[in-house]
Amino acid sequence: MPNPVVRKLEYGSLLEDEDREAIEAALLTQHRLPAGADIICEGEIPSDVHAVVDGIACRYKLLEDGRRQIMALFLPGDFCDLHIHILKEMDHSIGTLTDATVASINTYKIEELTARRRINRALWWATLVDEGTLREWLVSMGQRDAPEQMAHVFCEMFVRMQAVGLTDGTKCPFPITQKDLADLMGVSAVHVNRTLMVLRDEGLVVWERGVLTIPNFDRLKARGGFTPNYLHLDEEKRPRPAVSEPGW
Amino acid sequence: MPNPVVRKLEYGSLLEDEDREAIEAALLTQHRLPAGADIICEGEIPSDVHAVVDGIACRYKLLEDGRRQIMALFLPGDFCDLHIHILKEMDHSIGTLTDATVASINTYKIEELTARRRINRALWWATLVDEGTLREWLVSMGQRDAPEQMAHVFCEMFVRMQAVGLTDGTKCPFPITQKDLADLMGVSAVHVNRTLMVLRDEGLVVWERGVLTIPNFDRLKARGGFTPNYLHLDEEKRPRPAVSEPGW
DNA sequence: CGCGAGGTTGATTTGTGTCAATGCACGTGG
DNA sequence: CCACGTGCATTGACACAAATCAACCTCGCG
Numbered sequence A, B: 001m002p003n004p005v006v007r008k009l010e011y012g013s014l015l016e017d018e019d020r021e022a023i024e025a026a027l028l029t030q031h032r033l034p035a036g037a038d039i040i041c042e043g044e045i046p047s048d049v050h051a052v053v054d055g056i057a058c059r060y061k062l063l064e065d066g067r068r069q070i071m072a073l074f075l076p077g078d079f080c081d082l083h084i085h086i087l088k089e090m091d092h093s094i095g096t097l098t099d100a101t102v103a104s105i106n107t108y109k110i111e112e113l114t115a116r117r118r119i120n121r122a123l124w125w126a127t128l129v130d131e132g133t134l135r136e137w138l139v140s141m142g143q144r145d146a147p148e149q150m151a152h153v154f155c156e157m158f159v160r161m162q163a164v165g166l167t168d169g170t171k172c173p174f175p176i177t178q179k180d181l182a183d184l185m186g187v188s189a190v191h192v193n194r195t196l197m198v199l200r201d202e203g204l205v206v207w208e209r210g211v212l213t214i215p216n217f218d219r220l221k222a223r224g225g226f227t228p229n230y231l232h233l234d235e236e237k238r239p240r241p242a243v244s245e246p247g248w
Numbered sequence C: 001c002g003c004g005a006g007g008t009t010g011a012t013t014t015g016t017g018t019c020a021a022t023g024c025a026c027g028t029g030g
Numbered sequence D: 001c002c003a004c005g006t007g008c009a010t011t012g013a014c015a016c017a018a019a020t021c022a023a024c025c026t027c028g029c030g
Helices: A004-009 A017-026 A107-114 A117-143 A146-163 A178-185 A189-201 A217-224 B004-009 B017-026 B107-114 B117-143 B146-163 B178-185 B189-201 B217-224
Strands: A030-033 A038-040 A049-054 A057-062 A068-074 A093-096 A100-105 A171-173 A206-208 A211-213 B030-033 B038-040 B049-054 B057-062 B068-074 B093-096 B100-105 B171-173 B206-208 B211-213
Touching: A004 A017, A004 A049, A004 A117, A017 A107, A017 A117, A057 A178, A057 B117, A068 A117, A068 A178, A068 B117, A100 A107, A107 A117, A117 A146, A117 B057, A117 B068, A117 B117, A146 A171, A146 A178, A146 A189, A146 A211, A146 A217, A178 A189, A189 A206, B004 B017, B004 B049, B004 B117, B017 B107, B017 B117, B057 B178, B068 B117, B068 B178, B100 B107, B107 B117, B117 B146, B146 B171, B146 B178, B146 B189, B146 B211, B146 B217, B178 B189, B189 B206
Parallel strands: none
Antiparallel strands: A030 A100, A038 A093, A049 A100, A057 A068, A057 A093, A171 A211, A206 A211, B030 B100, B038 B093, B049 B100, B057 B068, B057 B093, B171 B211, B206 B211
16 A cells, blocks of 8 residues: 555656655654644744644634634645745644644755655645645635535545545545534534535435545535546646746 | 835845846736736636736636635736646636736746746745735635624735835725625625725725725724734745755 | 716525534543 | 543524625716
């Protein structure tokens, strides 16, 4: 079973064995964290870069009165903070939502990786996909009502889990709490619970004991207006003609 | 009066005269566009990179039923799509909200720019600020009610306009329609109108004929929970110790 | 002078939040 | 092995924010 990080990056660039080895080597320093642990906090100066190997982490921001908005979910294979080391100071926090295994990669290990053309492209790709995802979440929060938005989230999770080989038929793990999902969707936990029932009653999803089941993906997709284009996982189109391969 | 693009990038890196000249030279190809014109549409293959020299543009996404979500505003000095040329296909559109002057820079002009260390850093900085802004918008939409969110938007606009020298005392231009602001905030146009009156009645803002006036910035800031850290405009902290200057 | 885009207002409905109580499963310690 | 506590999920009653629909107003412009 290949490393989820490698597996994910394969979508961004056509890697060779030496690339895979370099990536795996960079991921050797791993930490096991409990649920609810912070990886970096707002205000800190970013140093190492982190990748989730197992479990689920998130990017979030707290308001003074305790409101929390989750701005990204990191599934196995995802980098949490690939590029922010350019900024002097974290403008948000990153933490785990479940028990998790997180790899730490120091900045010049990263530089070694990015010195390799194909890996550089893959990391760029991952960064841009993150941004695309963030934009799609903004669309969801602004324009979709709670059932649409929730259907959309479930679709995205399933597709992303699938990309790293964590799905099993119509099921995939999704072990976060309803409160977490609420903070992600920008609604109350009570409303998440009720919205969930709506979708369950419509026969679109079952989500219990941390496992998400989607009996009919196409129906759920239609319910949430989900289009996977923003995840840029399309393998056929992957190798793009290198007309304007960026050096940066 | 220096070019707004140069002016903006000065916040991201300590530029030298040769850098400024290189940037200005790259911006020579300009187009005048009417309000409501598209610069690039979803599905297209990105080629040139664009920067707004005058006027206001936005990043947006349309849903099948016509709902629109604006995901970013581009003020004078802002790049619209600096990095997405790595992806094969636009997953969103970019268009003008007012009459605007937009510079087109072809990809290898961009490569020439990024070959310069200081400019490279500034462009990276701009990209990361865009992302930070997007995250902040997500927080606004998820956690803040309409008056808070609107106060937050006005604060951000004022600070960003100020950064490129477009403010005049307590005033700055903000010539978009209420419908545009509604699509940006993810609320209805009617609600924007009413929320505006709330803020006006509280004496926090006047916004008419495309001009935004903020009599007391601190009060508005408090109303919207605005903290400018995510804009990373802090000049004092700007030149970061180059411990881990990234090559990418 | 009339038209149209954008802005304003009111009445009503709907979505979502809040508060509070209850239920359920799990782990811990007696 | 059972009693209890705790964290999470579920449910109901009610309040409130925001959407919708529809009308009307205002101003700039052809």
